[in-house]
Structures are given as structure tokens and as C-alpha cells.
Amino acid sequence: MAVIRKSFSGGLSADEEILLEEWLGSDEENGREYSFLKSLYMWKNPPFAPDEVDDGRMPWRIRRLLLKNSIGTNVFVRAYRIVACLLLIPLAGVLVWALTDRPSDQDSVAMQEVRAPFGICSAVTLPDGSEVVLNAGSSLRFPSVFDGTSRAVELSGEAYFEVESCPDRPFIVRTGGLDIVATGTSFNVEAYSGEDMIAVTMVEGEVGLYAPDDRFVRTMMAEDRLVYSRNTGTVDETAGYSYRYISWKDGVLAFRNDPLDSILARLGRLYNVEFILMDESLAHKQFYATFNNESLESILKLLSMSDNVRFEQVSGTGAGSDHGIRKIYVMNREKH
Amino acid sequence: MDIFPEYDDMVLWRAVERNDHRAFSALYRRYYRDMVLFCGSYVRDRQVCEDIVQNIFIRLWNGRRVLAVRNFRMFLMKSARNACLNEMKRGGIAGSYADYISRTCSMYADIEGYILYSDLESNMMEVLSSIPPQYREVFVENRFKGRTCKEIAESLGLSYRTVEERLRKALKIIRTRLKEYDDRTKR
Known part of the structure; x- marks a missing residue:
């Protein structure tokens, strides 16, 4: 017993090692018992504080991987049965309806518009590396180059955003009713122009919401969902988060x-x-x-x-x- | 931080095989801390342990179509142990000790006996309260307070052999009971 205990913290003598090895080798069951005793020991004597291990948030490198893969594999492996949602890469130029210089009132940065036609979803990579999945019948306008202070895009319809982190340059989604301001987060916005409601579903991170008159409405945290009414300006947050609000992108x-x-x-x-x-x-x-x-x-x-x-x-x-x-x-x- | 407590591991893993990354992050949250602590039993550096576990999850996602996962938890633990042993060899942690550990561990120590931190955390008190008090006393003194059998024998006025025997029995019961919890939740 004492030898087993000592082996957990290290520093067995050569004789003791041999003793332990003999015991372990003598019966298969002893191996399991050794592991069990070790787990008890580690529970009471962890090498570092368990609370220091943050399990609430996946590191960015894993989250990026998830997003990339969920788009890529769908296209190749399941293409034959995807009637619902073809996730196309914007290279398929069909999707770019207009790539025109517009006399902008801000400056002369070219605006692009990507539109997912009815019946097709499309994936867009923005100039800053942020990823957007546009639901069918939705469109997104964004400048070909973001300026130094912010990253503003205009959404009509529904889209899922995975925003590249950059705290100095807030990422702004304008919906013609509610502005969503983020730094590096994942969230879903549903804002069809014919409908009164705008629904925002947070997946990870945090965003701030602003009303059309630039009035600050509130912040949203991971796994929040709220529905905003364009007409009344009221906020309803009874719905609660669920994967179903974003599952369309998969x-x-x-x-x-x-x-x-x-x-x-x-x-x-x-x-x-x-x-x-x-x-x-x-x-x-x-x-x-x-x-x-x-x-x-x-x-x-x-x-x-x-x-x-x-x-x-x-x-x-x-x-x-x-x-x-x-x-x-x-x-x-x-x-x- | 279990976001789908009602689903067991394999249900979630089947969903992962079908590209569901919600299920993937549920598994991640369910096991991340436990696996980092499990690695801590081999490698003492927290950052190294976290990297090891993150890499395992990356490999799991990338290989979700090809990996033959029958028991998710065992799969994780085996991957983690192997990664730790590699890390120990690579990092040259006190040469002979690492050699010794990897030799004995890979040959005999069966990780099936290992109970994860959060399971001990949530079930230990209940298991303890259900075993005979004489056994419990010896177990607590020895395992939690770190007193030797000899010291316990003296303070309780028992023979050394009796204390040893009670400790052995206590451990046996606790192990069986914890295993039952494990099988019942079978997450």
C-alpha cells in the first residue's frame, strides 16, 4: 500500500519499483486497482488547481475548425442529397449579383453585395477573415476593404456570423432596425425586411445592441436569444437559446x-x-x-x-x- | 458545464459523426476539465496538459468519419494517456522515472479503473455515507488526512492488521460503488 501511494508522487527506490511491478504483473485486476487508487490520490492531490482549468469556452483554434469543416464536408460528401441547403463558396460568381462602385456618402470604398437566392444558402468570407453563412433569400452588403475604425456590414434576411476577433475594430451588423456590435463572437441574426421581428441568437461571446437612433439597448451574452420588434422597439427574451435557431446553417x-x-x-x-x-x-x-x-x-x-x-x-x-x-x-x- | 446532460456520450458522438458541432462542444465541455486533470497524473504542467487535451479534440473532429469509437470516454482516456507518455519521453522528464512509468503503466496499469475527477467530486460523499462507519473512519484518516495505518491503529486502539483490513475493505466497497455510478450514468 505504502509503495503504491509513494509511486503517485514519484521517487520510488529501485527495490520498491521492482516490488510494485511484480504486484502489478501478478494479476490483471491489480492494474485496475492501481488506476483506481491513483485517481483517488489525484482527486485529493491534483498537480494544479482544478478550477484553473476553464472548460466553458473552446479555444478559438477549435471553434474555427468546426466552422470550416461544417461547410466543407457538407459540400463534398452530401452534395447529392442536399436539396435543402447548398452551401456555396462565393467564388461561384453567380452569387455575386452586384459588384459595383456606388457613389457612397462615406467615401469611395466599393461595396459588394452577396445574395443567396431563394433555395440556396451561401458562405461568405469577409475581408477581415470573418465567416458568414447566408440563409436562402438573404443578402449581405459589405465594403471590399474595411476601414481602420470599424467593420460594418448590412444584412437583410438571416445569417450566421463567426466574427474574427479584433477588439479595436468593432464588427457591426446593420439590419435597418437594430445594430449588433461585436468584437469576436459567433451569433445568428434573423432580420427579414418584410417582417417586424429581428431575432438575435448568441452562440459564443458577447455583443451590444443599438436601436436605429444609436440608443444603446443592451448587451447579450453567450447562449442568449432575443426578439426585437421594429415597430414598437420592444425586446422579448423569453425564447431562450437553442441549437434549432442556428441549425439551418448545417x-x-x-x-x-x-x-x-x-x-x-x-x-x-x-x-x-x-x-x-x-x-x-x-x-x-x-x-x-x-x-x-x-x-x-x-x-x-x-x-x-x-x-x-x-x-x-x-x-x-x-x-x-x-x-x-x-x-x-x-x-x-x-x-x- | 454539461449542456446536453440528457444525452449519453455515444448519442452525442453519433451526432458528431454527422457533423453536429453542437454535440461536439457538448462532449468537449463534458470532458475537458476531467481530461486535463487526468493528464495531470502524468504531466505536471497545466498548460501542457491543456494542449494535449485540445489536440485530442482536434484529432477527434478531424477524424470523426474514420475513427472507430466504441466507448467515448475510454477512447479519450487512452488517447490522453498515450499523448502524455509521448510528451514525457519527448520532454525528458527525469529520464528514468518517465521510462519506469511508461513501462509499468502501459504494461499493467489499466485505465479502466481510473475514476474521473468530476465523478469523484459528485459521487464520493454519497458513497462514503453508505459504507460502515468503522471502515469509513479508517479510510478518511488514511486517504484524506494522509495518516499511516500505524498512526491510525495507535489512535484508535486497534491492531495494525485490523486497520489494514478495514482500509482494504473500505477501498473495495468504494471502488465497486463508484463503478456502479459510472455504469449507471454511462455517459
Whole structure:
């Protein structure tokens, strides 16, 4: 016993080493017992204070790796089944709608606009190395070079930001309603121009929020989520953080008792279809479902299996007609 | 800092295999501190230990499609032990001692017996309260207060052999009980 104990802190004599080795070798079980005794010893005599080990925050080099990989592998390995969300690299110049010099009122820095068309998500790397994933139907405007004092971008729609750390030059997301000011953090912003609400979901780090009149609203910490109303200027933070708010960037659609109308709005943007609700009572029906890179057809099939909803494509609205936007009637199965 | 306590390790790992980095950071948070402390039983420098564990997690993410992980915790511990032994060889920590440790540890010491810090932290008191008080007394005096069996025997008026026997029994019960916790949570 004493020899075992001594071996944990080191400094066994040669004789004692031999003794210990013999004991360990004599029975397989002794090896496990030795490990157990060692864990007890380390628990009471840790070589450094356990509290010094910070397990709350992954180091930046690992977080970067996660972001890069989640985009890269999706494209190569799962391309064949990604109907939901094609993550394209901006090199596919199709996505760059306008790359024009605009007579800017600030100075003559060229603004770029990247737009993810309906049905496609796209990944953008900004001039400072920050990574942005744009959800379908969203657009982002940013200067080709950030100036020395700040990094401002304009968002319409939804995007996930992974901001390169640089405390001296705040990173600002303008949404036409709420400005989000960050230094080095990850967060998701949902700010569709036709909608009243702006939702900010924090993943890591900290941001500050400012109202249109530059009034400071509040700060947000990791794993906070809040919804801001453009009209009333009120803030609702009852939702709470969940991976589902950002899962779209990984091609995962997660609905947790969400009403049908908001589900359809999401699906419509993602698959470039227009849903026509034939029965208003359906709008508030709630659904609980998770879809991982599934086709629109199979999603609709699953939705209609779980409730009295029926989907029917409006004839003559396939590809080619009416800008290629498909229209789908949403009906109540009992009535029609 | 467990963000998905309701999911066990392998559920999260399967999600990691499908690129879910939320699950990955859950596993990271669940094990980071414990693994750094586990490395501390080989390498005394905290920064080195943290680097070792971070590198293991990087390798896990990069290899998520190819690594055959059957028991996540064991996988972590084995990787950590091997990395520590390499580090010790490389860093030339007091040559002979490192040699000796790596020899005996790799040959005999079975890390399956090792209980992680946070598990001891959360279960030890309950286990202790459930064992016979005579055993507990000897165990606490010896393991927590660092007194030798001889000293305990003298102060309690018992024979040396009795103290040794009680300590042995206490350790055996504690080990079995802790193992049960381990299997039950089977995280």
C-alpha cells in the first residue's frame, strides 16, 4: 500500500519499483486497482488547481475548425442529397449579383453585395477573415476593404456570423432596425425586411445592441436569444437559446411546436416555393419535427401525415413559368 | 458545464459523426476539465496538459468519419494517456522515472479503473455515507488526512492488521460503488 501511494508522487527506490511491478504483473485486476487508487490520490492531490482549468469556452483554434469543416464536408460528401441547403463558396460568381462602385456618402470604398437566392444558402468570407453563412433569400452588403475604425456590414434576411476577433475594430451588423456590435463572437441574426421581428441568437461571446437612433439597448451574452420588434422597439427574451435557431446553417430544419405559417415561411424561402394558405385555421396548427437535408416533397409528406393538412401543387407553376416559382395550396383535408 | 446532460456520450458522438458541432462542444465541455486533470497524473504542467487535451479534440473532429469509437470516454482516456507518455519521453522528464512509468503503466496499469475527477467530486460523499462507519473512519484518516495505518491503529486502539483490513475493505466497497455510478450514468 505504502509503495503504491509513494509511486503517485514519484521517487520510488529501485527495490520498491521492482516490488510494485511484480504486484502489478501478478494479476490483471491489480492494474485496475492501481488506476483506481491513483485517481483517488489525484482527486485529493491534483498537480494544479482544478478550477484553473476553464472548460466553458473552446479555444478559438477549435471553434474555427468546426466552422470550416461544417461547410466543407457538407459540400463534398452530401452534395447529392442536399436539396435543402447548398452551401456555396462565393467564388461561384453567380452569387455575386452586384459588384459595383456606388457613389457612397462615406467615401469611395466599393461595396459588394452577396445574395443567396431563394433555395440556396451561401458562405461568405469577409475581408477581415470573418465567416458568414447566408440563409436562402438573404443578402449581405459589405465594403471590399474595411476601414481602420470599424467593420460594418448590412444584412437583410438571416445569417450566421463567426466574427474574427479584433477588439479595436468593432464588427457591426446593420439590419435597418437594430445594430449588433461585436468584437469576436459567433451569433445568428434573423432580420427579414418584410417582417417586424429581428431575432438575435448568441452562440459564443458577447455583443451590444443599438436601436436605429444609436440608443444603446443592451448587451447579450453567450447562449442568449432575443426578439426585437421594429415597430414598437420592444425586446422579448423569453425564447431562450437553442441549437434549432442556428441549425439551418448545417442543413437541419428543426421545428418545436412552431405554428404552420412560420414553418411555411421558412420552407418557402428555403425551397423557393410559395405556399397559399386556403384555410386560415391551419395557420396556427403546431408541428414538432426535425428534418436533415430532406427534399421538400418528403417534408410535406411527413407534415401531411401528422395532421389534417394537405398540399397540392398549383398546376402549371413548375419550372419555367412565373419566374420558376412553384405555388402550393395548403388545404384542410377534412373540408376539401 | 454539461449542456446536453440528457444525452449519453455515444448519442452525442453519433451526432458528431454527422457533423453536429453542437454535440461536439457538448462532449468537449463534458470532458475537458476531467481530461486535463487526468493528464495531470502524468504531466505536471497545466498548460501542457491543456494542449494535449485540445489536440485530442482536434484529432477527434478531424477524424470523426474514420475513427472507430466504441466507448467515448475510454477512447479519450487512452488517447490522453498515450499523448502524455509521448510528451514525457519527448520532454525528458527525469529520464528514468518517465521510462519506469511508461513501462509499468502501459504494461499493467489499466485505465479502466481510473475514476474521473468530476465523478469523484459528485459521487464520493454519497458513497462514503453508505459504507460502515468503522471502515469509513479508517479510510478518511488514511486517504484524506494522509495518516499511516500505524498512526491510525495507535489512535484508535486497534491492531495494525485490523486497520489494514478495514482500509482494504473500505477501498473495495468504494471502488465497486463508484463503478456502479459510472455504469449507471454511462455517459
